[in-house]
Structures are given as C-alpha cells and as structure tokens.
Amino acid sequence: MSTNPLIPKDNVPIARHPAAEAWEMFRRNHAAMVALVVLSAIVLVAIFGPYIYPIDPFDMVWAPFSPPGVDGFILGTDYLGRDLLAAIIHGARVSILIGLAAALMSVFIGVTVGALAGFYRGWVEEVLMRITEFFQVLPTLLFSMVIVALFGASLPMITFAIGIVSWTAVARITRSEFLRIRELEYVTASRASGTKNSKLMFKVILPNALPPIIVQAALMVGSAILFEAGLSFLGLTDPNVVSWGQVIGSNRQYILDAGYTVTIPGIAIFVTVLAISLVGDGLNDALNPKLRQR
Amino acid sequence: MASLQSLMMRILYAAILLIAVLVLNFSMMHMAPGDVADTISQSMGGADQELLDQIRADYGLDQPFLVQMGRYIGNVLQFDLGYSFFYNKPVTELILQRLPATLLLVFVAQILALFIGVILGVISARKPNGIASHFVTILALFGYSAPVFWTGILLLIGFSLKIQLFPVAGMRDVTIEGGFWVHFIDVARHMVLPVITLGSIFLALYSRLSRATMMEVLGSDYVRTAKAKGLTERQVVYKHALKNSLSPVITLAGLQFSAVISGAVLVEAVFSWPGLGTLAFQSIIARDTPTILGILFFSALVVIVGNLLTDLALRLVDPRVRSKG
Numbered sequence A: 001m002s003t004n005p006l007i008p009k010d011n012v013p014i015a016r017h018p019a020a021e022a023w024e025m026f027r028r029n030h031a032a033m034v035a036l037v038v039l040s041a042i043v044l045v046a047i048f049g050p051y052i053y054p055i056d057p058f059d060m061v062w063a064p065f066s067p068p069g070v071d072g073f074i075l076g077t078d079y080l081g082r083d084l085l086a087a088i089i090h091g092a093r094v095s096i097l098i099g100l101a102a103a104l105m106s107v108f109i110g111v112t113v114g115a116l117a118g119f120y121r122g123w124v125e126e127v128l129m130r131i132t133e134f135f136q137v138l139p140t141l142l143f144s145m146v147i148v149a150l151f152g153a154s155l156p157m158i159t160f161a162i163g164i165v166s167w168t169a170v171a172r173i174t175r176s177e178f179l180r181i182r183e184l185e186y187v188t189a190s191r192a193s194g195t196k197n198s199k200l201m202f203k204v205i206l207p208n209a210l211p212p213i214i215v216q217a218a219l220m221v222g223s224a225i226l227f228e229a230g231l232s233f234l235g236l237t238d239p240n241v242v243s244w245g246q247v248i249g250s251n252r253q254y255i256l257d258a259g260y261t262v263t264i265p266g267i268a269i270f271v272t273v274l275a276i277s278l279v280g281d282g283l284n285d286a287l288n289p290k291l292r293q294r
Numbered sequence B: 001m002a003s004l005q006s007l008m009m010r011i012l013y014a015a016i017l018l019i020a021v022l023v024l025n026f027s028m029m030h031m032a033p034g035d036v037a038d039t040i041s042q043s044m045g046g047a048d049q050e051l052l053d054q055i056r057a058d059y060g061l062d063q064p065f066l067v068q069m070g071r072y073i074g075n076v077l078q079f080d081l082g083y084s085f086f087y088n089k090p091v092t093e094l095i096l097q098r099l100p101a102t103l104l105l106v107f108v109a110q111i112l113a114l115f116i117g118v119i120l121g122v123i124s125a126r127k128p129n130g131i132a133s134h135f136v137t138i139l140a141l142f143g144y145s146a147p148v149f150w151t152g153i154l155l156l157i158g159f160s161l162k163i164q165l166f167p168v169a170g171m172r173d174v175t176i177e178g179g180f181w182v183h184f185i186d187v188a189r190h191m192v193l194p195v196i197t198l199g200s201i202f203l204a205l206y207s208r209l210s211r212a213t214m215m216e217v218l219g220s221d222y223v224r225t226a227k228a229k230g231l232t233e234r235q236v237v238y239k240h241a242l243k244n245s246l247s248p249v250i251t252l253a254g255l256q257f258s259a260v261i262s263g264a265v266l267v268e269a270v271f272s273w274p275g276l277g278t279l280a281f282q283s284i285i286a287r288d289t290p291t292i293l294g295i296l297f298f299s300a301l302v303v304i305v306g307n308l309l310t311d312l313a314l315r316l317v318d319p320r321v322r323s324k325g
Helices: A018-028 A030-052 A084-120 A124-136 A138-151 A155-166 A166-180 A184-191 A197-233 A245-254 A259-288 A291-294 B002-031 B035-042 B049-058 B065-077 B091-125 B133-143 B147-161 B180-218 B222-227 B232-255 B255-273 B278-284 B289-315 B319-324
Strands: none
Touching: A018 A030, A030 A084, A030 A259, A030 B255, A084 A124, A084 A155, A084 A166, A084 A245, A084 A259, A124 A166, A124 A197, A124 B002, A138 A155, A138 A184, A138 A197, A138 B002, A138 B255, A138 B278, A138 B289, A166 A197, A184 A197, A184 A245, A184 B035, A197 A245, A197 A259, A197 B147, A197 B255, A245 A259, A245 B091, A259 B133, A259 B147, B002 B065, B002 B289, B035 B049, B035 B289, B091 B133, B091 B180, B091 B232, B091 B255, B091 B278, B091 B289, B133 B180, B147 B180, B147 B255, B180 B232, B222 B232, B232 B255, B232 B289, B255 B278, B255 B289, B278 B289
8 A cells, every 4th residue: 555654655664763653643643633733822822922912910900700802801801800811821831831840740750660660579669569559548639738738839839749649650650561571582681781770771671661651641741730720729829820720719709790700711721631631642542553553 | 268368458458558648647747837836826816935835845746756756646546636726626526527428429429420430331332333432432531621620610500500400509408497308308409510520520431441341341252152142132241241341440440539539629619518628628728737637637548448348349249359369
C-alpha cells in the first residue's frame, strides 16, 4: 500500500526518527488534533492574554451582575462588578502554571520512587511500596486542604500540596515498567559490561519506560488543574491571584441571579481538562502503536 | 484456615497504617506555625510570656517531641482526639456527630455507581456499538473532565432552583413531622442531587472497566462452551460471565474510596450536606487544628475500613482470592 505514509514507495525501509513516527500516529487521531489546537489556544491566552486585555480582574469596573454581552463586557461582571473575561484570562495562567508544576513534581517523585523500587527490589521495594500505599490511604483532597491550611495558601505551597498527593500512580507505573525492562537482554548486556547502577537506571532503563509515564504525566496535568480548582473553590487559594475555581466559589451564593458567573469559569476548566485528556489519548496512540492495532 | 490468617494479617497491616497516619498528623501539627497556647491566648485576647509558658506546661507542650507524640497516639487509641477550642467540644464527639452523614453519602454513591456501572457495562459489552456503549464513552469523558463542584452547582440550578424538584441544601427538613418513613423519604429527597453529583464520576469509571472486562470474558473459551451447551445468551451472560467480570471492578472500587471521600468534601460544600467535609471546611476557616487533623484521621480510617470490606467482598465473589490467601 503506497498510500501508507509509514512505508516508503520503493518498499525499502528507511530509518525514521521515532518522534516523526509518533507525530504521524498522533495526527491520525482527529479528536486529539482538535484538542491540541484548543489547548494551544488556551496556553497562548494564558501567556499573552493579560497584555492584550489589560483589565485588572480585581478592579470593580462596572455595575454588579451585568450579563454577558451587555454594556460592552463580553462575559459580563460578577457580584462585585469585576470583569469576568479578565478573571478567565488571568485565571488561565494560574490553572496552567499550577497544573504543569504539580504534575512535574509528582512525576519527579513518582519516577524516583518507582525506579528505585523496580530496580533494587528486595527490602527497598517493600519499604517504598508501603509508603506508596500509605499515601493512597489518605484522602487526597483532605490531605492537601490540611497542608494548605496549616502552612499557608501561597502558590508554591498549593503546588506542593497537590504534587505530594498525586505521585502514587506514576510510582506504580514506573515500578512495573522497571520490573519488566530490567529482565530484558540489553539491560543484562549493559550490566555485564560494567555499567554503574545509576546509569543503568536512568540512562539504560528509563528511556524505554518513558512512554506510559509520559501519557500518565499528561493526564496528571489535567487532574492537577481540577485539584487546584477544587481547592480554590473551597477558598484555599492565594488571595492575590485569580483562579477559575475561586471565581466559582466566590460567586456561588448568587447563582439564582447570575448563573453565568459560575457556568462560564466551569466551562473554562472543563474545556481545558477535556483537551488535555484527549491529547493524552492521542499521545497514548502515538507512543504505544502496538496497543492501538490490537 | 489460611484465609483467616491472611485476613488477620490484613487487619494488623491496617492498624499499622493507621498509626502511620497518626505520626504524620502529629508531625504536621508540630511543624505548623502556632500551637494550642497561641490559640488559647488569642481567644483570651492575648497573654504574656509567663502565661503562655504556663499553658504550654499544662498541656505538656514543653516535653520532648517523641514524648508528646507517644501521648498523642495513646490518646487517639482511647478515642481522644483532643479538644476543639472553636466549637468548645471534644473533637471525637464533633466528628462522630458528622460522620454518619458522610458515610451515608459515600456508601450510597459508591454502591449505586457500582451497581449501575456494572449493568451499563454488561449492556454495552453485549452491543459495543449500541446507545449504552456510546453513553458510557461520553460519560467517561465528562466524568473525568468536569469539576465535581461545578456539576453539582449546575444540577442545583437546574433541579432545585429553576425546576423546584429537590431541596436546595442540607440533609433534612426540620419542620417535617411524622414517623420513620416520612423522615426516610425526606432524607432521600435531600440525597438525590448530592448522590448523582458524586456518583456520576465513579459511575463513568466503573462502567468503562466493566465493559472492558465483560468483553474480554465474553470472548473466553468457557463462555463459548456454555453457548455450545445450548444455554441462552441471557443465561450465559448473567450466570457465567458476570461473576467472573466482577472482581476487577470491585478491586477498582476499593481503590477509589479515598477519591470518593475527596469528592464528598466538595459535594458537601456545594449542597451544605452536614458531614465531615463541611466540618473540615469550617474548621479550616476557623484554623481549628485539632479538628482538622481529627477529620484526616477519621477519613483515613474510613478508607482503610472500606478497603477491608472490599477485600471481604472479593473473597465472596472470587474463589481464586480465597484459595490464594
């Protein structure tokens, strides 16, 4: 089949960069492509939005509860007469920043724990997996609430509180990948040629364990955004920044008069997380092509 | 016999986990800025250093870290979680008042999600391109991406405010008088929206897994044998296949207890449900540390008990777990 882009016309297999192949697979998932475009737009808004639409989301610019589209405010104003569009734009920054940072932190912890457990086995594995189980027993949201309540609601502390409860899934995935890969022949060969343990772990095994970890990491950005929204909905948020969950939380007493002040930020969260999870789906297709053909 | 022993091991392990939660609790309380003496002096409108030292000595706060921790754990094992200076009540009493409401919400949502999820999964596994199957796919996308408190508020706007079908908040109507069934129906009416909000996330999860395992089971040899024997489709699915597709779903449900409680905190906040989540929310605003840590302990206890119950349920459903021990 000469139409298959993966097989060259003259049927001579040529070595292609793995990233190019992955991109080819990703492009075939139409939902993921649309989601990628939406997600890029949201990231662009988060980065440049505040410069293009320079209204302070804390400023009381107009009468309260002015509905969307009326009086020149595209998304209307909230219960204090603050511009909702400005809140959505500024909130995008907080959501995406915390989502990325918390996911990064939990990937870092999870990969370290999972790699050590899967590589060394024995008592190291026993201890580390017991610790992982311990963190699975604590109700995640309550634990984060306690951390933020006791140690202060700054953005770094909120990120820490989300990251510290979210790493267990990554640890489990990394461990099972390490358990599988460490028995493969190329690892034995590398070990026999005298490669140091640290290099074996992170240079020899880890690269081949990455695909499922990357997919999980992508999904984790989404759940971290949901998590942050939940915390800020409850009022556990840095009072100096606007976030989507906090807009919902502070407007919820007025849902009868101004439902849009709650509906709109919710749609922003929903669309962002949905886009991330669809992109994660596409990454899964791209990085595990065998799984797809099954 | 071996199975009884393994069950005892599970319970022992659960006890160790609980003590670990207490150690974490105490360490956090110790590291956090401000202590009981500060709280008391604040409620008195300030105190001098001498009085602060006096209070610290009275409460044993001048003792070494490990001594204090040992006493804290010892107290908790006697169900003494400390005293809430904000509510003027022992924390244990406060929590036990609120615990039933949370347990009701969590268990009803879990069981309904599991039950409906398995039914949806079976139906959509039999017809992979049918309406039920598409519904499961859409529900899974929505359940993962929509913030639970937002779904709750939308339901509240739709079915309590615009169409006044269900009560707006709380767990019971205090003005209602009557016998048991009158109150039962009253609580049930209050529960509908919170349970739907909380359950829908997990319904999505369970129905998707149930569909996947059911499809796998339906393709296996013994199902083909059962069909070849001349059993009807219905008998094969509900008598043979269903039982074997259940255990992964129950295992997943057991792992979700901590997530269900997290969800319940938000759902309680939306519907003013008088449970632990609302208490946690209020005591965090009031900076009532003993209560906050007590709630963390009790919710971990609920998760651990939930896990043990799941383990028991698995033993009932799946004989392989029993023999493996």
